[in-house]
Each structure stands twice: as structure tokens, then as C-alpha cells.
Amino acid sequence: MTNGVHRFSAVQRELRDRFAGIVETGDDWIEVGRIGEGESESWRVRNPADDMVGVAKPGPPRADQDGHFRAAHEKIAFDLAHLIGLPVSPVVLWPKDIGTVYKVGRSISCWAFPQGDKWNVAEGKGLISAIQKQSVAAEVAAMRVFHAWIGDGDRKPDHVFVDTDSPPDRLNIAFFDHGNSMSAAWKGPNANCGVCGHYLAGVPEDKDTMLAVAEHIAACSDSNVQALVDRIPARYLPTGPRGHIIQNLLARKGNLRGLVGI
Amino acid sequence: MADNVVALHFGRLSLSRITYHCDLQRADGPVIPLGVMAEFSVGHARVLGLIARTTLDQKELAIVGRMVREKLAVPFDFLKSDFDWACKEIEAEKLEAGRALKLLAARYTDSLFFAPPTEERVRATADFALAEMRRRRDEDFYSMIADLLGQRRIPPSKDISELAA
Numbered sequence: 001m002t003n004g005v006h007r008f009s010a011v012q013r014e015l016r017d018r019f020a021g022i023v024e025t026g027d028d029w030i031e032v033g034r035i036g037e038g039e040s041e042s043w044r045v046r047n048p049a050d051d052m053v054g055v056a057k058p059g060p061p062r063a064d065q066d067g068h069f070r071a072a073h074e075k076i077a078f079d080l081a082h083l084i085g086l087p088v089s090p091v092v093l094w095p096k097d098i099g100t101v102y103k104v105g106r107s108i109s110c111w112a113f114p115q116g117d118k119w120n121v122a123e124g125k126g127l128i129s130a131i132q133k134q135s136v137a138a139e140v141a142a143m144r145v146f147h148a149w150i151g152d153g154d155r156k157p158d159h160v161f162v163d164t165d166s167p168p169d170r171l172n173i174a175f176f177d178h179g180n181s182m183s184a185a186w187k188g189p190n191a192n193c194g195v196c197g198h199y200l201a202g203v204p205e206d207k208d209t210m211l212a213v214a215e216h217i218a219a220c221s222d223s224n225v226q227a228l229v230d231r232i233p234a235r236y237l238p239t240g241p242r243g244h245i246i247q248n249l250l251a252r253k254g255n256l257r258g259l260v261g262i
Numbered sequence: 263m264a265d266n267v268v269a270l271h272f273g274r275l276s277l278s279r280i281t282y283h284c285d286l287q288r289a290d291g292p293v294i295p296l297g298v299m300a301e302f303s304v305g306h307a308r309v310l311g312l313i314a315r316t317t318l319d320q321k322e323l324a325i326v327g328r329m330v331r332e333k334l335a336v337p338f339d340f341l342k343s344d345f346d347w348a349c350k351e352i353e354a355e356k357l358e359a360g361r362a363l364k365l366l367a368a369r370y371t372d373s374l375f376f377a378p379p380t381e382e383r384v385r386a387t388a389d390f391a392l393a394e395m396r397r398r399r400d401e402d403f404y405s406m407i408a409d410l411l412g413q414r415r416i417p418p419s420k421d422i423s424e425l426a427a
């Protein structure tokens with residue numbers, strides 16, 4: 001587990017390290033176009049400093065929600081995954097219009113690979129081979145444990161990003177969309193919430209990796225986990241839900257084998 | 263009203279440009295134009311259309327990811343299943359007017375990208391809905407290709423595109 005469970009290239013690892021080192025972007029990202037529609041609507045944004053592109057969430061339909069801390073959840077999920085070495089797309093917090101249009105702020109996620117599509121799209125277009133599905137057993141197993149830890153029980157194939165430049169015998173994947181995790185599911189201390197099952201057809205279950213990841217998370221120091229939550233500014237995450245997130249993360253991390261049934 | 267006078271109604275025309283993004287992480291990453299899907303509803307009439315490129319050139323294919331290269335070589339075939347799906351849903355009256363393109367825009371948000379549809383009120387009769395949709399769809403398609411290739415105008419050509427409506 002020292003190198004983590006992912007197949008990011010050096011370039012992608014550098015991007016992840018850079019984003020993990022920043023809590024809130026100070027750059028003047030520009031909204032360049034809508035992505036998606038309705039509740040899933042978000043904005044494609046561009047950083048004029050380096051021409052990088054990302055996705056700002058939530059979109060306008062959810063902008064005025066002040067009791068759902070999506071941006072904070074996205075950022076904490078990425079930071080925790082980075083700490084453990086798991087494949088979650090890089091995220092930073094974006095303060096533009098926070099407290100006014102966007103009540104509890106937005107996050108910017110970057111695509112984990114230069115080219116790709118969601119799992120359900122790649123699958124629907126017949127792009128993923130049986131061998132490639134078998135090749136991601138470890139990543140999928142690891143993320144199942146991670147999602148159990150952060151209280152994200154509603155995972156779907158369209159929350160998995162597939163690198164469509166993957167070689168024929170293996171698949172590069174990353175996970176995104178953690179806005180509905182943690183305090184969205186945990187309304188108090190020691191909260192009870194469902195864990196997600198195995199949701200990617202054709203990918204074998206890898207219980208050895210699940211076990212290894214559960215033990216790895218259990219061994220993470222409480223202070224490191226707490227520090228990642230505590231560094232989120234209060235305007236994105238007030239005291240009440242912050243406390244619930246810390247308490248639940250620390251309480252669950254030693255009990256993941258029981259939670260996922262291994 | 264005289265028999266030879268037909269009432270014009272306002273209909274709703276939705277157009278969605280379909281592109282392939284070869285570097286999602288960079289604003290200057292190459293974008294390959296693939297096609298345009300259109301839906302026009304006027305009165306009870308609803309028409310759906312697709313115009314898409316017949317082939318990609320070798321330069322374009324060289325920058326498309328390995329997993330998708332072979333299938334994307336013929337964009338019209340690659341997109342036809344989405345057109346067929348939308349047709350079926352509309353025929354079964356499962357989707358209200360304008361909804362098909364919105365669902366496709368919500369599904370294809372990454373390298374394969376359906377832009378959120380632009381919507382416009384257009385005056386037409388039900389009889390002329392198909393012709394009007396085709397005209398506007400094709401116009402938008404050639405204008406998209408010209409935009410992305412940095413040219414002023416691309417003349418319509420059967421060598422470039424294939425149609426479904």
C-alpha cells in the first residue's frame with residue numbers, strides 16, 4: 001500500500017500533489033460554458049494563469065442550498081484519497097461568489113486524465129473489454145472501502161472516469177463526485193448509513209485488496225485525518241457538520257472490515 | 263379564414279453540437295467536430311435529426327484515445343445509436359418536447375461532449391417542421407466545423423456529412 005492503488009502517470013501524480021497542497025484556489029478562474037443539464041448542471045472553468053480547465057460544482061440549480069456542504073465534501077474526499085493513495089480526481093475549493101450566489105461555496109474538480117468518459121458512457125459505446133474490466137479489480141475494491149469510510153453509499157458507474165487512452169490489457173480509472181458523502185449522510189455522531197455494494201458489472205471482487213485498504217485506513221493517524229477536515233474554511237463548512245465529519249471519520253476508520261463485511 | 267391560408271405557429275427548435283475533446287485538462291486542447299443533433303416541436307409534430315461527419319482524417323484519429331479510435335473513425339455510425347435511442351423514446355411518448363437533447367447533454371459531458379442545447383422559438387407549420395429542422399441543423403453543423411477549423415465558411419458537401427431524420 002505504500003504506493004497506493006492507482007495507475008496515474010507522473011504528470012497526473014504531480015497534478016494531484018499540487019491540488020492536495022492547496023485548500024482554496026486564489027486564481028481567477030473563468031466560467032467558459034455549461035456542462036450537463038438540470039440538477040447535474042455544472043460549469044467548465046478555465047484558469048487563465050496556466051490555461052488549465054476544470055469543472056465547477058455545484059451548478060446554479062443548487063447554488064442557494066446552504067445546508068448541503070457539497071464543495072467541502074468534494075475537497076475532503078479528494079484530500080483523504082490522496083493521503084491514502086487512491087484514485088480520486090483532484091479538487092480545490094473556489095471562493096468566487098461564496099456567501100452570496102453560492103451560499104456554501106463551490107469546488108473545482110479537474111479531469112484525472114486528458115481524455116476519457118464516464119464508465120456508463122464507455123460501457124454503453126462498447127469500449128471496455130472484459131480484460132480491462134478484470135484489470136481494475138484492485139482499484140474498485142479499494143474505493144469500495146474508501147466510500148464506506150466516507151459514508152458515500154450511492155455510487156454509480158457514472159461516477160467513475162475511464163481513461164480512453166488506456167492500453168488494451170488494462171484500464172486507468174478515477175473516481176469523482178463525492179458531494180453527497182459525509183455530512184450529507186451523517187446528521188450526528190456515530191451515524192448509521194448504508195454502504196455501497198459492488199456496482200461495476202464484470203469487475204471481479206478483490207477481497208484481499210479490500211482487507212489491505214481497510215487496514216491501511218485504520219492505521220492512518222487520527223491527527224492527519226482531522227487536520228484535513230480542519231483546514232477547510234468555516235464558510236464552506238460550519239462547526240456543527242465539521243464536528244460530525246471528524247467524529248464519524250475517526251470512529252469508522254477502525255471498523256471498516258465490519259462495515260463492508262470482510 | 264380562407265382555405266389557402268395556413269396558420270403559422272411558434273415551435274421550439276433545440277440544437278446540440280457534438281464534439282470530441284482530446285485534452286480535457288487544457289483550454290487549448292484539440293476539439294474535433296462530430297455532428298449536430300436537432301429537435302423541432304411545433305403543435306403536435308416533433309421531428310428529430312442528426313447530421314454527422316462521415317469520417318475523421320488521419321491527423322484527427324492520431325490524437326484520439328486508443329480505446330475509442332476505431333469506433334470514432336466513422337462519427338455518424340458512432341452517434342447513430344444515440345439518435346435511435348432518442349427517436350424511440352419520443353415515439354413512445356416517454357419524453358416531453360426538447361427533453362431528449364437535454365438528457366444526451368447530461369450523459370455526454372467529457373471527451374464525447376453533447377453541448378447543452380440552444381433553444382429558440384421558430385415560426386413554422388407542422389408540415390414544414392421537417393424541412394425547417396433540416397435547414398437549421400445543417401447550417402449549424404457547417405458553421406461548427408468552420409468555427410473549429412478556423413475557416414470562414416465550409417460549403418455543404420455529401421462527402422463530409424451523413425444525415426438522419
